[in-house]
Amino acid sequence: MPYLKQGVLAAAMMLAAMTTSLHQAHAEPCEAETFEEAAYVVCTLGEGKSDLRLFWKGPDGEPYRSFSSLAETVRSEGKTLALAVNAGMYRADFSPMGLYVENAMELKPANTAEAGGSAGQVPNFYKKPNGVFFLGEAGAGILPTDEFLTRAPKVRFATQSGPMLVIAGKLNPIFIVGSTDRTRRSGVGICASGAVRFAISEDSVNFHDFARLFRDQLKCPDALFLDGGRGVGLFYPPLGRNDRSWHGGYGPIFGLVE
Numbered sequence: 001m002p003y004l005k006q007g008v009l010a011a012a013m014m015l016a017a018m019t020t021s022l023h024q025a026h027a028e029p030c031e032a033e034t035f036e037e038a039a040y041v042v043c044t045l046g047e048g049k050s051d052l053r054l055f056w057k058g059p060d061g062e063p064y065r066s067f068s069s070l071a072e073t074v075r076s077e078g079k080t081l082a083l084a085v086n087a088g089m090y091r092a093d094f095s096p097m098g099l100y101v102e103n104a105m106e107l108k109p110a111n112t113a114e115a116g117g118s119a120g121q122v123p124n125f126y127k128k129p130n131g132v133f134f135l136g137e138a139g140a141g142i143l144p145t146d147e148f149l150t151r152a153p154k155v156r157f158a159t160q161s162g163p164m165l166v167i168a169g170k171l172n173p174i175f176i177v178g179s180t181d182r183t184r185r186s187g188v189g190i191c192a193s194g195a196v197r198f199a200i201s202e203d204s205v206n207f208h209d210f211a212r213l214f215r216d217q218l219k220c221p222d223a224l225f226l227d228g229g230r231g232v233g234l235f236y237p238p239l240g241r242n243d244r245s246w247h248g249g250y251g252p253i254f255g256l257v258e
Contacts, residue, residue: 030043130163141153
């Protein structure tokens with residue numbers, strides 16, 4: 001009888017291990033999360049385990065503008081666009097506001113211009129410090145723009161946006177607790193074990209609370225704001241998401257290719 005019990009226990013443990021392995025193999029990168037009663041979609045990509053790229057213009061030389069257009073191009077190459085997110089603020093012609101590097105080629109230089117006016121009137125991109133998300137030989141990183149330009153790391157992809165949300169584990173000091181400047185927001189963080197995490201708010205949130213989501217819940221010591229309001233965008237078919245931009249399209253786009 002003891003041998004029978006041991007056999008049953010061993011079989012149960014093996015089944016549990018197989019179930020866990022199967023669950024991990026099919027784990028979805030994007031899930032709904034709540035932080036202080038605000039709803040978010042959070043997408044997590046493990047370090048070195050995903051083909052994350054930046055896209056701007058298609059084969060015809062024109063900006064993709066929509067996730068569907070990008071998905072069609074990726075499909076024509078025999079691959080699948082599994083996930084896409086607006087990769088930062090852009091101009092009226094859908095060109096990036098600042099630094100943009102694609103396949104190791106700098107297509108737009110860094111934008112170090114200053115914007116005048118009071119803090120509340122400064123466009124988000126120019127709120128200090130803004131920053132750069134990049135993918136290079138050492139993996140993914142986020143640095144304040146000045147520091148990125150000083151270090152000048154070799155990168156394959158890079159996009160500049162702003163403001164920085166979290167810098168070396170600290171909230172950007174320009175954010176105001178309880179601010180009434182609330183809207184939907186999207187951002188990206190470099191988190192525990194080098195994972196890249198995108199967060200898209202479903203509810204209106206202020207910068208301070210959005211930054212604390214990355215630092216306190218997602219455990220990201222560095223995080224960068226991407227866009228807000230009508231510019232927030234997510235493409236993720238398992239959740240039925242293929243957002244459109246109410247600005248007529250998107251500029252640079254993060255795309256996870258499988």
